[in-house]
Amino acid sequence: MSFLGGGRGATPTSGVNMEKIEMAITELDTVTDFFNRMVQSCHAKCISARYADADLNKGESVCIDRCVAKFNDVQKKVGEKLQSRGQANAGGAAGGFGSF
């Protein structure tokens, strides 16, 4: 999950505890959510809604490859922007959006 800037710390260590398991699950949820959004967005951008055929045609396939590359780039750029705004650390982030 290089786009979260936290990938380096996730190297395997001996000794499993509940906190690490919870973090791993949060990470898994985050990647799954990211992947699902990418699938939805690239489906909307690349797949014709006519469904005359069950196979991806050449144009759709190429579009998907480029869409994945762009989606990843956008994710990174948005993350950098949030970080430069001082929003990327968890604690400060949600707090910056109104203190209810």
Add this chain to the structure above:
Amino acid sequence: MSFLGGGRGATPTSGVNMEKIEMAITELDTVTDFFNRMVQSCHAKCISARYADADLNKGESVCIDRCVAKFNDVQKKVGEKLQSRGQANAGGAAGGFGSF
């Protein structure tokens, strides 16, 4: 939940344990999610957005009945297709969508 192909196993048995409770909750969540999506989709298909009136008119009522029937059929057909693709069993399914 006949469309999940798991309804038969859910017959009441004596002896309640945590695992069964968790499964029941997952099942309840799934049916609730299914119902909510059906409500949303049939609302989009059948209900006029003008809101000049608070009652369902004849056309809207008939449309809802047919929409529920079609939505259920689509759910079943998609489930059969996923199953025939060998995606319907939980373990293999998520794994088939990229191994991150």
Add this chain to the structure above:
Amino acid sequence: MSFLGGGRGATPTSGVNMEKIEMAITELDTVTDFFNRMVQSCHAKCISARYADADLNKGESVCIDRCVAKFNDVQKKVGEKLQSRGQANAGGAAGGFGSF
């Protein structure tokens, strides 16, 4: 959370127990969800999708202020309507939507 009609009971008391913590979390989730929907809806209503500029212009700023006011009012009106329909109490509510 005045729009939930349950704000009065949430005054601080001595003695923390699991149930109160769970209720506080549910309340926090509800307010966060409400806030996120308001952000999304007012973004769609007020922010031009051209993104030629990084700042809110005068028209967008005024629109946001009015949008927040209207969104809050709509939330309250819908809540009152649900309550007058006898749907606002948790138990009866979900039950009224089909007994699956």
Add this chain to the structure above:
Amino acid sequence: MTKVIEKKQMQDFLRMYANLAEKCFNTCCNDFTSKALSSKEETCIMNCTEKFIKHSERVGARFAEYNADAMNASQNQS
């Protein structure tokens, strides 16, 4: 168990409520020259809410019939 189910119903109700308010707002409110709801907008919100409830009840009734039929069919098979 009852408690867990009750909590779920509460959460489902709150989600439905938030969803409904959002949908009716998006459909009915399109004029932001004033911060007060116009009477036209208010009528639209009330009808939108009422109609959504009736719609959900009808979908629920049809869905219950469908499930009853499916359950009968599955019992006749076994």
Add this chain to the structure above:
Amino acid sequence: MTKVIEKKQMQDFLRMYANLAEKCFNTCCNDFTSKALSSKEETCIMNCTEKFIKHSERVGARFAEYNADAMNASQNQS
């Protein structure tokens, strides 16, 4: 741990399934003069499902490559 992951995968699969059925229904079903699916609608549903799976697999393959590259780059740095 394995159990928790398995449960997550089950839930992810169920969400994907519900999502897919909803999307294909919304795209393919636009005629409510009958309660039975027309053969045209049925073909559309089958193609929509099949194509979505192939689409997801291709996105997954590209995403895996991207992650492998990112991991290599990060290892070469440290």
Add this chain to the structure above:
Amino acid sequence: MTKVIEKKQMQDFLRMYANLAEKCFNTCCNDFTSKALSSKEETCIMNCTEKFIKHSERVGARFAEYNADAMNASQNQS
């Protein structure tokens, strides 16, 4: 309790982040003849992100005022 709240804030932030990236991608990227972001797309993404943050902050400020008013009104009543 603090830990649970912190975890929620982390999850809320991650959801907001994913949401924002998705929204800006969908609005700004419409040309898939190349896999690299054009400078026009990049500017759009930056403005979209910046503007969304300012928008959220303004909504948050108005919402906080609204809640403070509602709380005062409820205290004056009791």
